[in-house]
Amino acid sequence: MGKLTVEIKDHEYEVHIGREAYSLFATDYAALLDSADRIGILADENVAELHLPLLQEALRKNGRDILVKTVPAGESCKSPAVYVECQSFLLQNNFTRNSLLIAFGGGACGDLTGFVAATFMRGIRYVQCPTTILAHDSAVGGKTAINMPEGKNMVGSFHQPSGVIFQTELFETLPPREIRSGMAELLKHAFISDKDWTDALLSNPSFSKPSVEWLATELLKGIDVKARIVAEDEFEHSTRKFLNFGHTFGHAVEAVCGFGGLSHGECVMIGMAYSLILSEEQDGSIDAEVTKRFIQFALSNGYTFQPVHEHSFEQFLQYMEKDKKASFGKLNFVLLNEVGKPYVTEVTREHCEFAFDRLREKTEGEPIR
Template structure:
């Protein structure tokens, strides 16, 4: 089992990852559970349909105070309606400031349940039991949010969990699109931190067909990168922005294609290629590196064709709406080299040139 401690100014909690982490509910986390007057599992409905018995059995010691609230699967749960529904549910069930929430699902469920916990009676404790690979990114760091009709993650709060428990066997039911999604974020953590690790990942032929053991080791490395950054910059004033590598263009791709058509990480993979293209054009990274990532993404069936489905202006419109835009210029995380991210302003002309170059380079790809 892998373990890592996340430390922020006022909080300290463990992230555990392995095949039997839920066994810790009746040992290490017994006090936390028994100190709560009520406990709600807020579960993604798809996850609940497959895996709820496993979690309920692991929580047998607090069976009498446990209730389950299922929410729409995936991104659809990050709505005001589901948020309000959960708050009403907790109130009707007699939850208090001494109650506890357990989020059971991917990043979307974690964001929603985390925001419910952050705001219910001005904040109660929550444990995150993430069920996707991508959640190695989202479950660490305490960012919680819901979407508004005007944009993604527009309403939210920083609220750190009390613990994060990954039970790796749950990944086996993930659709391949979601496996690709989570692994793209893993590659992002490598790109912004470590050249040797990045090269290892890019050379891995079974990248999108990982074993549980490999995932345990690699996700721990990814979580380490995230945890270090969060410890340095909990409220995104400086280095935490590096975690947005691949996200400015990635979010535009995700939005243009329609949320849910492409998984988040698939879009981020395309966004990382775009950022490397910009870095290359600024003379910072080698042409061969951009080439290598394009080939890698193509081999592992990331949907590169998506950039051909929309015009530059369509993507640009979405990028301009992105909250990373400041004073009319676009902010991008680029690389001076692998492991050397930095934030810089990029003009519309540079964005256009990168787009044109990339569409040429990815002609006819997956």
């Protein structure tokens, strides 16, 4: 079983990844469970339907009564209404400051549970049991949030978990779109940290159908990149921004397409192509061949660039300007000096538009899925 320690100033925790990882509840995590007066699982309803007995069985070995609240699947659980329901659920079941929550689902359920835990009685402990590939990114680092009618992730806090446990068999039920989503974030971690690893991923014929064993080692590498950056910059003042590679444009694609058509990572894939083109324009930066290879790789692995052909630059710009990372009207991007070497820079509107036109040219004539 893979294991890694996240070291944040006042808070250290472990990430475990492998088959039958939930058996750790009876060993490494037994003391944590014992120290809680109440334990509750907040479970994504799809994940609960598929896998809840597995988690309950592992927890039962500890002999504790565990309460379960299922929440709507995916992004729809990150709403103020569901957040309030969860808080009421805890209050009605006599949870206290010494209780423990377990997040059981993808990044959405993890974000919701983290924020519920961060704010219930001014903060209680929680464990992440993530069930998607993408969650190798979201479950580590302590960012939690829910959405508002005005925008995504607008209300949240930093609250680190007590542990993160991935039982990799659960990935076997992921639909192809969710696999593509998570794999895009893995590729992002490679692009911002390591040229050889990026090359290896771009040459991997099983990228869109990864085996569970391969995932365990690769996701640990991705988690390591994230954990090291977060340890250096917990509150996103400096290097943590590198994790936003592909996200300024990617978030705009998500917003323009109305959150739902494409998964988060599929939008980030488009955003990474856009950032590579912007990087090409900077001195001594990315070679056009890198972008070309990336776009071909994306297309042959089932990703699409259709949104940039269906919407105007102005539509994307409007959202990029609203992005939390845009300050005082300037557009900030994470670009690459070379693969593995990210930096943050401001880009003018004109450059942004030029890169958009180039992205259209480079992805013209792609098959419509």
